[in-house]
Amino acid sequence: MLPPDAFDRDGFLRRLDDWTPDVARQIASAEGLALTEGHWEIIELLRNYYREFDSSPAMRPLVKYCALKLGSDKGRSIYLMSLFPGSPAKLGSKIAGLPKPDNCL
Amino acid sequence: MAASEAKRVLLVIRHSPYGSSLARASIDLALAAAAFDQDVSLLFLGDGVLQLCPDQQADAVGSRNLGRLLASLPLYDITQVYVDADAVTRYRLDLAAAPVTAQALDRQAISQLMGSHDHLVGF
Amino acid sequence: MILHTLNASPSSAAFADCLRLISPGDALLLLGDGVYAALPGTPARLALDDSAVQLYVLHDDAAAAGILGRIDSAHLIDIQGFVELTERFSRQMAWY
Numbered sequence: 001m002l003p004p005d006a007f008d009r010d011g012f013l014r015r016l017d018d019w020t021p022d023v024a025r026q027i028a029s030a031e032g033l034a035l036t037e038g039h040w041e042i043i044e045l046l047r048n049y050y051r052e053f054d055s056s057p058a059m060r061p062l063v064k065y066c067a068l069k070l071g072s073d074k075g076r077s078i079y080l081m082s083l084f085p086g087s088p089a090k091l092g093s094k095i096a097g098l099p100k101p102d103n104c105l
Numbered sequence: 106m107a108a109s110e111a112k113r114v115l116l117v118i119r120h121s122p123y124g125s126s127l128a129r130a131s132i133d134l135a136l137a138a139a140a141f142d143q144d145v146s147l148l149f150l151g152d153g154v155l156q157l158c159p160d161q162q163a164d165a166v167g168s169r170n171l172g173r174l175l176a177s178l179p180l181y182d183i184t185q186v187y188v189d190a191d192a193v194t195r196y197r198l199d200l201a202a203a204p205v206t207a208q209a210l211d212r213q214a215i216s217q218l219m220g221s222h223d224h225l226v227g228f
Numbered sequence: 229m230i231l232h233t234l235n236a237s238p239s240s241a242a243f244a245d246c247l248r249l250i251s252p253g254d255a256l257l258l259l260g261d262g263v264y265a266a267l268p269g270t271p272a273r274l275a276l277d278d279s280a281v282q283l284y285v286l287h288d289d290a291a292a293a294g295i296l297g298r299i300d301s302a303h304l305i306d307i308q309g310f311v312e313l314t315e316r317f318s319r320q321m322a323w324y
């Protein structure tokens with residue numbers, strides 16, 4: 001378990017290097033989410049996105065990237081909303097240990 | 106707003122990627138506008154073409170990598186990306202290796218491009 | 229037609245980029261360090277004259293630079309004149 005001061009006031013990791021799968025579970029549980037295989041697939045995808053583009057995605061690019069990498073079934077807003085309710089790009093990035101997306105409401 | 110009424114915005118990007126924060130600000134603005142369904146085009150002009158250098162290693166100066174950020178433009182549906190052909194020649198840039206696909210325009214075509222947009226935002 | 233505003237000296241990349249993209253019928257307002265491009269007889273001014281752009285210089289910035297006496301008053305405008313220019317031109321491009 002990471003101490004509270006490892007996170008900013010919005011719950012995003014301050015140091016991206018602190019991230020581990022256990023940290024992801026910790027963040028998710030603080031958000032009331034239990035991570036399933038579906039979640040982990042998107043978390044991995046988000047971390048790949050960050051490595052590729054040096055940024056956290058807004059919703060639109062996240063959906064397109066999912067479609068590109070995981071197929072059109074999963075490249076849909078509704079699928080991502082079902083896993084990460086509310087704002088999937090923001091919540092998913094938070095759990096995946098990415099910086100807060102710039103272009104998210 | 107209906108698509109036919111949408112104002113077309115051209116971002117004219119004239120600064121090198123790491124010499125100031127302007128380059129980063131211009132791309133952030135482009136992504137934010139696209140995330141909100143605005144019709145945005147990008148023109149890399151003059152020194153702005155230096156943002157299209159391949160193999161940028163921004164971590165060497167502790168910056169975020171602008172080249173890799175540019176590679177995400179198509180995911181934001183920003184596909185109207187133009188570049189100043191004269192500056193590309195002057196810096197002997199290889200557009201084929203650029204992080205994002207950009208169409209090279211000569212001086213006259215750039216003037217036409219500017220005339221075909223409702224708003225010009227210089228960076 | 230475009231109203232260009234230039235807020236950088238004649239040695240800047242901004243000036244070079246701007247000069248290259250001025251088209252017939254465009255206007256150019258010089259402000260800040262841009263006012264030096266209006267100095268008669270300088271390469272920058274000669275290039276602007278060749279471009280046939282409608283040339284304007286912000287009065288107070290030219291005064292501050294100490295070059296007011298060298299600029300033909302026909303080119304000088306105040307802030308009100310700037311506002312009127314923005315009303316005449318639907319597009320504006322800022323070079324700095």
